[in-house]
Amino acid sequence: MKLVNLSVRRPVGVIMVVAAILALGFVSLRSLTIDLYPDIDLPIAVVSTTYEDAAPQEVERLVSQPVESAVSAIEGLEVLQSQSQAGASLIFMQFSTGTDLDSTLLEVRESVDQVNQALPEGAGEPNVLRFDPQQLPIMTIGLSGDSPEKLQQVAEDQLIPQIERQGGVASVDIEGGKTREVEVLISRSQMAQYDLNTQTIMQTLNASNQAASAGSIQKGDQDLQIRIDGEFDSIEDIKDTIIQSSSGARVTLSQIADIEEKYESSTVSEVGGQPAVVLSILKKSDANTVQTADNVRSSITEVEDDLPVNTNTEVVLDTSEFIKTSINSVFLNIILGGIFSIIVLMLFLKSFRATLVIGIAIPIAIISTFTLMYFTGETLNVLTMGGLALGIGMMVDSSIVILENIVSYRQRGYSMVESAKEGASELAPAVIASATTTLVVFLPIIFVEGIASELFTPLALTISFALITALAVSVTLIPMLSSKLLTKPLQTSGRRYWFDRFLAKVNDRYRSLLRIVLRWRKTTIALTLASIVGSVALIPSIGTEFIPPSDQGQIQINVDMPAATSLEGTQEATDKVDAQLKTFSDVIKVRYLTIGGGSMGGIGGGTSDSASYTIQLVDPDQRKSSTQAVVKDIDEELRGIAGADIAVSELDAGLGTGAPLQIQLNGTEYEVLDELSQQVVYVMEDVEGVSEPTSSTEEGRPEMQIEVNREKAAEYGLSDQEVITQVQTAFTGQIATRYREAGEEIDVQMILPEDQRETIADLEGMSVQTPTGSVIPLATIADLEQVQGPVSLLREDQQPQVNVESNVIDRDLGSTTDDVRAQLEELNFPDGYSYEIGGQAQDMEEAFGDLGLALIFSIFLVYAVMAIQFENFLFPFIIMFSLPATVVGITSGLFITGLPFSLPAFVGIIMLAGIVVNNAIVLVDYINILRSKEYDRTEAILEAGPSRLRPILMTTLTTVLGMVPLAIGIGQGAEAQQPLAVTIIFGLTVSSFFTLILIPVVYTYFDDLSNKITGIFRKGKDEA
Structure with missing residues (x-):
């Protein structure tokens, strides 16, 4: 090849090119975005609309349904879901893969704008947002040491502005603090005495709190701006506000209301059992997680000295720590894999x-891969780095074949330069063809859709880049280095001769085994088929799962109290949980509690009857139990707490794929769906592996329904809206105005005194003011009834839906799903009602289907490449018989290691389709070469087998040993690649054995068939 000759003749040029590539690779490595997993680009949009103080039923009817109808016809919409809860509507829209979400969001906004005017009065402006289920906080920082109100001010004035200025930071959410507000506690009797109503007071407060410009005047040669400053500066200004009634009475606000300053909070946060304000940092979608976290840490260090005395900051959670540990672990695995490969080369090459020569090629190929990753927009994560670790052994295969041939020429007396030219040129086409069979298996993965493609396309591209760069190195750098470094032939004797003697014995045994299998061909085929059937029988006992969970040492505890429980009541339950968690102090590094929080990026929110713990365990080397084992122990410990529904689960941040098992119940009536969900929960509790099944309907929230009697209200000159406004002002309050004091903006809220809005009697006896100024009890014009209202209402594709979700513990997801499906089939669903299995179980089934199709196409592409290479359709078909035997290695490997069959394992099978045929190619190709030299068929097989055994062993051992560190699962974050590595190691090892034994037998059968067909054609010609 010209490229080989050019590289040998121009070594300086090759060195310069390599140096430039290495420099570019190092620059690319520093610029690559680092994350835990590849970005899963799911085109999801959300429409968020507030409807203050409205019950879920009204939110669904008046807001969710109109918006659903407006957006349902948008092209590419696959899933339309809505969640209606008290005061808020959320519409989720998932579009087909590949949808340009930017242009689609414009369509969504246009559709929403068409119904915006039809939304009820009091509904907020709908917000159309891009939604990323993976967008979780990358860091959580606790601020403690002072009162919540002062901590809130410190956070808002000093920490948040500093953090938001840092590169990569998108936003900072705050929980646990208290905000300052002014309450105007109105007195109905005083208002009636002065003939005033709430509307007049609110208008007066707002009008009195104004500032405006009034033009300008001249003073000498200057223009002076006229500004009227009427804004409130203090609470005294509010108290002194003069209010004039319609009858002409003039009073100050303090005469008809009590004005108080208060610090309010809807959430409570604790870090390590101590009250704290907690900051959650979200990064930009394209930002480097590790770099962003480092920037935030640096910014906190800068302001720590300026914080008030006794105010402490603590990093509660930092996902970048796990990412760095995981990436470092993969780097270690790459180094170990490279060392194992070099040891194999030393044993075989004895030089x-x-x-x-080959050892130099490995780092060059890896660093060059970083350049290709950078220019294709890939990130540095555990899967792409795992791809490099998996390919470390395969990288040297091409170089081994080229180098061995160069060495053979060197031993025949050729000069260093001639050996490099002739040896590399002779096998370069075969090496390129062999590498192509490995590369083409990844093409279908790139073109499949869904989460499987999102996750494993980066891995496929990374391995492909590594193999391409390794191939380029083998036909350029290897010949050049060989022409300079191989000053003498390889040793044929000496201190490593023991290995040659060992290989000689192996060759002899292999030749004897070949004679036996060629004599007992039918027995060999039968034993192979029996092995395949036996391995298939193992599949049910292996089980399946979606993605192996990473042991990040993070646990979440959700505490749900009876609906409408107060913040104080929920806190009593969490105090009991805290007491139980103290028994796990040896494994808990830090715990973070939030009561009433739980919003994600401002979408949705929590309630006072729910609390959530996020627990970070100590590093794995400092504890004896896995995270899942600790989850089980904590769950058993907390079951004794009465009055609270407590769910303990392991957090596996990064994918955002939802609950492991989700049953989606669909129908027309929520009441029927609620009953069905309770039945589903009941039957799921008896299924092995199912943990904490819960229904989305939850316990109904008690509510007081007020039905205004329009006729009676009209008699007093009142409308429905006027009654609603007065009730809202009295019990939830209304913001009358805002004023600034010392740079802080403070709400002024009108509301009844607390002792007049606590009980049902307070509501029934509430005074309603008529337009004439008289006061009547609310019960006079309205009927009040206590009912159980829903917490939230779900719809999918504009039909009511209820979900039942559960975790899966101590069992694989596939087997658990099958058992749950069998239980559901026994339930009698009414007409018009059905169920679907969603969550990770659905993602797993869809991904397996996509990858199954990819595997079929991969096998076809491998056959097509070999047919082109051999210019024959028969020999590639013989070689393909090495594929079925991989089933034996795959199933036995997963069974022995106790790993379920998962997405990474499936990708390993696709990779095997391109790897295992290489050994058969080498063997069949050499048999044909010998037969072309007039060798008898049996002699050719007995000669080709032992002759090709050495390179087959070398390439197999380097590939297998290069993946051993990943298969062992060394370091954190290795769980995602472990099934993939185990699949390839066992599959390739067993397949290599069957290739060496089975392929010669299959070759003889097809040769006999070919001869018989040829004989029939010849006989026909002779007779003609």
């Missing part, structure tokens, strides 16, 4: 210089 330090020859090993050095």
Whole structure:
């Protein structure tokens, strides 16, 4: 090849090119975005609309349904879901893969604008947002040491502005603090005495709190701006506000209301059992997680000295720590894999210089891969880095074949330069063809859709880049280095001769085994089929799962109290939980509690009857139990707490794929769906592996329904809206105005005194003011009834839906899903009602289907490449018989290691389709070469087998040993690649054995068939 000759003749040029590539690779490595997993680009939009103080039923009827109808016809919409809860509507829209979400969001906004005017009065402006289920906080910082109100001010004035200025930070959410507000506690009797109503007071407060410009005047040669400053500066200004009634009475606000300053909070946060304000940092979608976290840490260090005395900051959670640990673990696995490969090369090549030639090629290929990753927009994550670790052994295969042929020429007396030229040129086409069979298996993965493609396309591209760069190195750098370093032939004797003697014995045994299998061909085929059938029988006992969970040492505890429980009541339950968690102090590094919080990026929100713990365990080397084992122990410990529904689960941040098992119940009536969900929960509790099944309907929230009697209200000159406004002002309050004091903006809220809005009697006896100024009890014009209202209402594709979700513990997801499906089939669903299995179980089934199709196409592409290479359709078909035997290795490997069959394992099977045929190619190709030299068929097989055994062992061992560190699961974050590595190691090892034994037998059968067909054609010609 011209490229080989050019590289040997121009070594300086090759070195310069390599140096430039290495420099570019190092620059690319520093610029690559680092994350835990590849970005899953799911085109999801959300429409968020507030409807203050409205019950879920009204939110669904008046807001959710109109918006659903407006957006349902948008092209590419696959899933339309809505969640209606008290005061808020959320519409989720998932579009087909590949949808340009930017242009689609414009369509969504246009559709929403068309119904915006039809939304009820009091509904807020609908917000159309891009939604990323993976967008979780990358860091959580606790601020403690002072009162919540002062901590809130410190956070808002000093920490948040500093953090938001840092590169990569998108936003900072705050929980646990208290905000300052002014309450105007109105007195109905005083208002009636002065003939005043709430509307007049609110208008007066707002009008009295104004500032405006009034033009300008001249003073000498200057223009002076006229500004009227009527804004409130203090609470005294509010108290002194003069209010004039319609009858002409003039009073100050303090005469008809009590004005108080208060610090209010809807959430409570604790870090390590101490009250704290907690900051959650979200990064920009394209930002480097590790770099962003480092920037935030640096910014906190800068302001720590300026914080008030006794105010402490603590990093509660930092996902970048796990990412760094995981990436470092993969780097370690790459180094170990490279060392194992070099040891194999030293054993076989018996030359330090020859090993050095290939050893140099490994880091060059890896660093060059970083350049290609950067220019294709890939991130540095555990899957792409795992791809490099998996490919470390395969990288040297091409170089081994080229180098061994160069060495053979060197031993025949050729000069270093001639050996490099002739040896590399002779096998370069075969090496390119062999590498192509490995590369083409990844093409279908790139073109499949869904989460499987999102996750494993980066891995496929990374391995492909590594193999392409390794191939380029093998036909350029290897010949050049060989022409300079191989000053003498390889050793044929000496201190490593023991290995040659060992290989000689192996060759002899292999030749004897070949004679036996060629004599007992039918027995060999039968034993192979029996092995395949036996391994298939193991599949049910292996089980399946979606993605192996990473042991990040993070646990979440959700505490749900009976609906409408107060903040104080929920806090009593969490105090009991805290007491139980103290028994786990040896494994808990830090715990973070929030009561009433739980919003995600401002979408949705929590209630006072729910609390959530986020627990970070100590590092795995400092505890004896896995995170899942600790979850089980904590769950058993907390079951004794009465009055609270407590769910303990392991957090696996990064994918955002939802609950492991989700049953979606669909129908027309929520009441029927609620009853069905309770039945589903009941039957799921008896299924092994199902943990904490819960229904989305939850316990109904008690509510007081007020039905205004329009006729009676009209008699007093009142409308429905006027009654609603007065009730809202009295019990929830209304913001009359805002004023600034010392740079802080403070709400002024009108509301009844607390002792007049606590009980049902307070509501029934509430005074309603008529337009004439008289006061009547609310019960006079309205009927009040206590009912159980829903907490939230779900709809999918504009039909009511109820979900039942559960975790899966101590069992694989696939088997658990099958058992749950069997239980559901026994339930009698009414007409018009059905169920679907969603969550990770649905994602797993869809991904397996996509990858199954990709595997079929991969096998076809491998056959097509070999047919082109051999210019024959028969020999590639013989080689393909090495594929079925991989089933034996795959199933036995997963069974022995106790790993369920998962997405990474499926990707390993696709990779095997391109790897295992290489050994058969080498063997069949050499048999054909010998037969072309007039060798008898049996002689050719007995000669080709032992002759090709050495390179087959070398390439197999380097590939297998290069993946051993990942298969062992060394370091954190290795769980995602472990099934993939185990699949390839066992599959390739067993397949190599069957290739060496089975392929020669299959070759003879097809040769006999070919001869018989040829004989029939010849006989026909002779007779003609």
